[in-house]
Amino acid sequence: MAEISSGSAQYIYVCTRMRVRRSQLIPREDYLRMLNMSLPEITRFIEDTGYKSEIDELATAFSGIDLVEVALSWNLAKEYQSILAITPGELMRFTASYLRRWDIQNVLTILRGKTQGMPAGKIREVLIPAGALDRVFLDRMLAEDSPERVVEALKGMRLYPVLEREFPRALETGSFARLENELYKGYYERLLAETKGGVKGGRVFKGYVQLEIDIRNIQNLFRLRAQPTLEDVREMMIPGGSFTVDELQRLSTAESRDEFIDGVKKQVTLPPLLNVLEDLRSERPIHEVEIALTRVQLEQMDRVSKRYPFSITPILVYLEQKKYEVANLRALARGKEAGLPGERIRSYLVM
Template sequence: MIPYGIWRKMTYDQYQNARHYTQIAEQFASNHWFFSVLRNALKETEGKSQGYFEDILMKEYYNNLVKILESGDFAEKHLQKFVKLEIDIQNLLCIIKTHNNIEQWDSFFNRAFIPNGLHVDQRRFKELCSIKDFSTLSQSISSLEIFSNDEPFKAMTFTSSAMLGRELSKSRLKMGQRFSRLYPLSVLPIIHYIVKKESEVENLRILARGKERKLPREIISELISA
């Protein structure tokens, strides 16, 4: 459990008693504003993986975040742009994660595609998902406008999904750093700090799990986005 969220420890203790992630989702749906979203998802739980719910929650999180920011004042416009670029990155990570592994396209698109991105709209998302060859996919991603100022990223030759995903995560960090420098008096330097801390925690988690499973050092290094 990560403290300082909106839930108390007893809420998480309640969820720990669940025997399956679908039970957690049911309890979650009855206690949170994601109620209608999860209720609809639970109607189609049979044969669905944990990633199914993760996609839905990620989409709903960003949908509500954009809605809140769009209703704010001009001071939040820079943060709104940053969030839209983050949505682009999340959509690209989703495409990589499911590359050549989409069984039901309509169902996948409806739950996984996050709207309101700056450069990856519905058309671009579908185009990238339809690319079968990984090399072509990585080149298409590198040519997106979101990476127009990231020459090292564009110059890379990606040999695996893990490598591409790692570099996308790095680009998110560089994007946050660039925004925090451009708008030092905004909330963005704080957001960048939080994003960096999230990355550190994720890297430690990858390192610990890699060591536990006795993965080669090269593979662990490939997964870490430091």
């Protein structure tokens, strides 16, 4: 069990609260029920869960898929902000650092939307102000009249050097992939730096971050190998996990899927990940591959959180599970709106 210092009642309180909140997440059987519901029925169903206040507040301004989208975004942001408000000491520092990923997602969403000429209101609907950039600042960026002005609005902030360097290329090529990857490289580099220096809980946090890097790199390799042409992938890989960037490059050049999976398994020691990799020898759609690997990540962190019940891990597990609850509800709503069959929608759910 993680070491708990005297006077750590707040640590015990917040980790206990996370377990309570996790017990209130939507269970698998309810997702299966929603697969057989219409969009209005799904809206009523989630209104009876933890999303009632957002649905009620927004129902006069939105309807249908827009109501669901905005309510989910508002709920997730409010939930994350409430967790930060009750999290003490180093737990709050780690949690706040981890949530900065939403700054990257929000900035990229605004830049993509502005580049495509989307109305500010439509972009705002899917923003999650859960990182360091609050809703007021995000609205200021939305008010800018060009994507270049959005980048300039971030001058002096930690994302700006990468944006200044990479955004012109993204505009020129029409692809944000390299920009996004460089932003996440910086994000994970800073997360790993947070774990050093003997900070209480740093070792457990580092293990989680490294697992997340490994899963992300393996997912990217599967995705890149599915492309018609595959060149040097070093720039697309995130350093700091179990694999060196050169090892990941060598894995990308494996001639067959079996050879690729055998190479990954030689570097992996986690039994659930080994089992999933074995299951992925047969060809599957890339989203199913990514979801299978995501499940391993969540299940492993659940096991770690039970070993260290008063550490950062119960908080991180809840943050991720809540994120995927919102993603599942969004996938259900969008799938129903598009008229997709239930089995097709089910393949996109993390359950």
